[in-house]
Amino acid sequence: MSIPLSWYLVLAAALFCIGLFGVLSRKNAIAILLGIELMLNAVNINLVAFWRYLDPTRMAGQAFAIIVFAAAAAEVAVGLALIISVYRRHNTILADEINLMKW
């Protein structure tokens, strides 16, 4: 293992920022969820890299990454169900046209 820890951290930071840009700049609600997936993956890279580089015999990092997997799956399922439901009623999935609850 000759890769320094900083490489993983910089990669994860860059991936997180790309995901953040996607979440903030996209109009389409599905594209916003795609950005969230990128951010969750950046977090997972960080968790697994710290697990491997600090103490490989304590499994906290990998266990936490598995919880992140489960949370991501739940988030995508509910999020896409909401988007499809909104699309059925309002015929749009553009985030700034979904303003029913806007005061």
Added chain:
Amino acid sequence: MTPEQIIFLISAALILASAMMVVITRNLIHAALWLVSALFGVAVLFAILNASFLAVVQVVVYIGAIAILFIFAVMLTRKEMRDRGSQTRSSWWLPALLGVLILAGLIFLIFGQPAVNRTAPAIPAGVDPLRLLGSALVSPDGYVLPFEAASVLLLSALVGAVYVAIGRKS
């Protein structure tokens, strides 16, 4: 340059290029396919990091389930996708500026840490991370409680998704 570093750099370039395509491409089907490519690169990284279970789960759950779910959702809401002008907000430079600033700050913080250039310790002989992970996830002094909480979360997400997405007859 060791082979591991070369593999890392190739997969990092794949991840970052695919992630950029995910956020800037106009066709959402293509964005979802680029997401598959980025997720595959992350799976390669997990494999380099000796996290074999997570690498497999990344391919099976993320690529096999989540990305396909995205493609289904894009197809179900197809009409709005392509022909409504730009896919990004008019003030897209503001998030771009924010992202660059946060990235610069993070890199500054990362390289300010003392132990950031350490290399990975060798896995002790006779220790199997996969076996450790398996027992940690189900042992009471390990992570059985978060594990069960995640199962309940998945079950409630299943019920909630079915309830929300089912069509009302009105």
